[in-house]
Amino acid sequence: MGFKSPEPIGCHAGAGGRLGRNVKWRTKVTLLGALVAATGWSQDISVQGITIAQMWKQETPGFDKATYTPATQYLGIDATKLGSDKLSLHLFGWGRADLGDSSVLDGSKSGGYLTYGYLQYQFDKANAELKVGRFAVNQSTGFEQVDGISARTDLRGGFTLSGFYGLPVLYRTVDPVSQADYRFQRDVIFGSRLAWRSTKGLELGVSYLQDGSKAAKDLPLPSATDYSRKQVGVDVAVTPTTIFDVRGRTVFDVASHPAPAAGAAEPSKLAEHDYTATLKLGGQLAVSGNFVERNFFAYFAGSNLPSLFRQDEHDLFKAWGGKLTWSAASALQVVADYRRTHRETYGDANRAGADLRMDFLEKTVLAGVGAHWVSVVDAKLVDPLAPYRSLSHREARAWVLVNKGKFSASLDGIVQYYDSSNPYIAGLRTVYETVGSLGYQATSNLKVSGDLSYGSNPVARHETQGLLKAEYRFGMGKKGGQ
Amino acid sequence: MIGKPMLKVLGILLGLGVLMACGLVSPETSFAPTHPQELGAGRPVCSECHSTDVAKGALKPFASFDHTTNFVKEHRFQANQDINVCASCHAPSFCGDCHGGKVPMKPALRLGDRPDREAPHRGDFMTLHRIEGKLDPSSCFKCHGRANNQKCQACHR
Numbered sequence: 001m002g003f004k005s006p007e008p009i010g011c012h013a014g015a016g017g018r019l020g021r022n023v024k025w026r027t028k029v030t031l032l033g034a035l036v037a038a039t040g041w042s043q044d045i046s047v048q049g050i051t052i053a054q055m056w057k058q059e060t061p062g063f064d065k066a067t068y069t070p071a072t073q074y075l076g077i078d079a080t081k082l083g084s085d086k087l088s089l090h091l092f093g094w095g096r097a098d099l100g101d102s103s104v105l106d107g108s109k110s111g112g113y114l115t116y117g118y119l120q121y122q123f124d125k126a127n128a129e130l131k132v133g134r135f136a137v138n139q140s141t142g143f144e145q146v147d148g149i150s151a152r153t154d155l156r157g158g159f160t161l162s163g164f165y166g167l168p169v170l171y172r173t174v175d176p177v178s179q180a181d182y183r184f185q186r187d188v189i190f191g192s193r194l195a196w197r198s199t200k201g202l203e204l205g206v207s208y209l210q211d212g213s214k215a216a217k218d219l220p221l222p223s224a225t226d227y228s229r230k231q232v233g234v235d236v237a238v239t240p241t242t243i244f245d246v247r248g249r250t251v252f253d254v255a256s257h258p259a260p261a262a263g264a265a266e267p268s269k270l271a272e273h274d275y276t277a278t279l280k281l282g283g284q285l286a287v288s289g290n291f292v293e294r295n296f297f298a299y300f301a302g303s304n305l306p307s308l309f310r311q312d313e314h315d316l317f318k319a320w321g322g323k324l325t326w327s328a329a330s331a332l333q334v335v336a337d338y339r340r341t342h343r344e345t346y347g348d349a350n351r352a353g354a355d356l357r358m359d360f361l362e363k364t365v366l367a368g369v370g371a372h373w374v375s376v377v378d379a380k381l382v383d384p385l386a387p388y389r390s391l392s393h394r395e396a397r398a399w400v401l402v403n404k405g406k407f408s409a410s411l412d413g414i415v416q417y418y419d420s421s422n423p424y425i426a427g428l429r430t431v432y433e434t435v436g437s438l439g440y441q442a443t444s445n446l447k448v449s450g451d452l453s454y455g456s457n458p459v460a461r462h463e464t465q466g467l468l469k470a471e472y473r474f475g476m477g478k479k480g481g482q
Numbered sequence: 483m484i485g486k487p488m489l490k491v492l493g494i495l496l497g498l499g500v501l502m503a504c505g506l507v508s509p510e511t512s513f514a515p516t517h518p519q520e521l522g523a524g525r526p527v528c529s530e531c532h533s534t535d536v537a538k539g540a541l542k543p544f545a546s547f548d549h550t551t552n553f554v555k556e557h558r559f560q561a562n563q564d565i566n567v568c569a570s571c572h573a574p575s576f577c578g579d580c581h582g583g584k585v586p587m588k589p590a591l592r593l594g595d596r597p598d599r600e601a602p603h604r605g606d607f608m609t610l611h612r613i614e615g616k617l618d619p620s621s622c623f624k625c626h627g628r629a630n631n632q633k634c635q636a637c638h639r
Contacts, residue, residue, distance in 0.1 A: 078573055113585075125510065333551065
């Protein structure tokens with residue numbers, strides 16, 4: 001049971017999030033327009049856009065034939081030196097319009113989303129900065145989208161302090177009643193991280209995150225699903241030399257939860273351990289090892305899809321593995337990896353494989369091949385009629401990318417081989433997909449490309465998709481990363 | 483309601499707090515907002531230029547930032563601890579290729595012409611996710627646990 005709010009639910013359409021619930025669209029447009037207009041003050045502005053047109057047809061037995069032709073527009077603006085060298089504005093979002101049948105499950109033919117839009121002020125000293133607007137926070141406990149304010153600064157003695165406060169960006173849940181509960185509980189989000197860094201290569205951080213001031217027990221009709229969270233995180237980085245480092249974090253769920261049923265074990269407060277150590281041997285060889293432990297009750301806290309990420313399973317997951325990276329030369333890199341996973345309710349699996357990357361003629365030609373084996377040695381409860389080893393499978397991939405003058409071309413193929421008794425493959429043991437792409441850099445600011453993919457899978461024995469893309473970038477900004 | 487005397491006390495305390503905080507702030511010059519030199523195409527090898535000395539304001543041994551395949555898959559630790567280092571070369575939208583609360587298509591589809599980039603879910607992941615989800619649902623949770631799961635909701639309700 002949940003709490004029915006008199007307010008309409010509209011966060012899944014339009015700009016999304018808190019703004020999408022309580023602020024009229026005219027106000028949103030005005031705010032966004034004001035932000036965009038502010039770029040007029042900028043002495044250094046960069047605009048990046050990607051326009052993508054897709055097309056695919058679908059014929060599924062039992063369903064109407066459908067033709068999908070969605071057009072998607074990404075737009076990003078980075079405007080710096082807004083009156084001051086230290087003030088900048090960053091906007092990024094996308095919009096979609098379906099020219100044919102609706103390509104999304106709610107049946108809408110248009111949609112959009114503001115990924116971020118914030119003003120940033122960076123100080124000359126102490127790496128201090130302020131952000132106001134919609135931004136992402138990735139402190140120790142996780143990745144959050146916030147409509148609010150954030151600040152950080154380095155302190156004397158190697159300390160760093162950061163914090164944020166605002167309204168959480170909301171997403172969609174499965175039905176209106178749970179959506180009202182979700183909105184009721186997630187009314188505020190804030191967090192902070194205090195870290196200390198030594199000149200000898202040690203960094204220790206402690207962080208706190210609170211997402212929502214209410215919980216399911218505070219609803220007029222109490223529910224069993226908590227969408228709110230309280231987490232404490234500890235992170236560490238040990239880099240005593242340039243050839244060795246250990247990094248990782250531990251996160252605890254510190255929210256109070258209803259007492260477990262009589263006779264049931266108290267769930268662990270430990271949400272996650274995640275640690276990686278890397279050792280570089282000479283300039284060519286690097287070895288890394290990773291250990292992960294997650295308790296689902298604590299780790300899945302706050303999920304807006306509790307039917308899938310089920311806290312009530314009280315499951316424990318552990319994994320350990322390693323990678324061996326050999327850079328034979330700057331043009332050749334080999335990575336071999338192994339990982340063993342253990343899940344209490346489903347059992348163990350081993351994953352091993354290798355990837356080879358090459359570049360020729362000073363990165364004119366890039367190529368890679370890889371193969372992986374997943375051996376499910378002891379999985380349970382797959383299907384009453386299927387042996388538990390049936391989830392084992394193999395995967396291979398090969399790709400090549402050529403950049404010659406203004407032209408580029410790529411080919412990418414990936415294939416998976418499944419066990420014949422796998423219950424999910426509808427008798428199709430070999431599943432594959434190939435993607436071919438041709439691109440032309442018309443000017444230094446404009447690139448157009450087209451992708452054509454063909455594949456076969458249990459849903460569609462023959463699947464062909466086309467995608468046209470135009471990428472353009474104007475202005476003086478040098479950052480990118482592509 | 484808070485009375486005027488209380489507001490004065492709060493104002494004095496806040497002022498003292500700000501003054502103390504200013505005294506605690508590091509005097510070091512901030513990390514460069516953009517990389518001093520233009521980088522070539524592809525993944526950089528930071529240790530080609532950066533020595534073992536730590537840099538003031540960033541205090542990071544740069545050899546650990548070489549963009550190897552392993553670094554690309556494990557970059558969450560560095561991004562969590564000091565994203566300013568990432569921001570000196572990468573525009574925020576670069577992170578948005580994969581990290582967004584709501585994306586209109588999977589990154590592998592959007593980056594179909596860039597097979598060199600580590601985009602998640604290449605190929606037919608619809609079949610594979612039924613296996614991966616059983617072996618390790620916590621790996622799905624990172625991106626789809628609290629956001630980006632409208633498609634998941636079609637079946638998982």
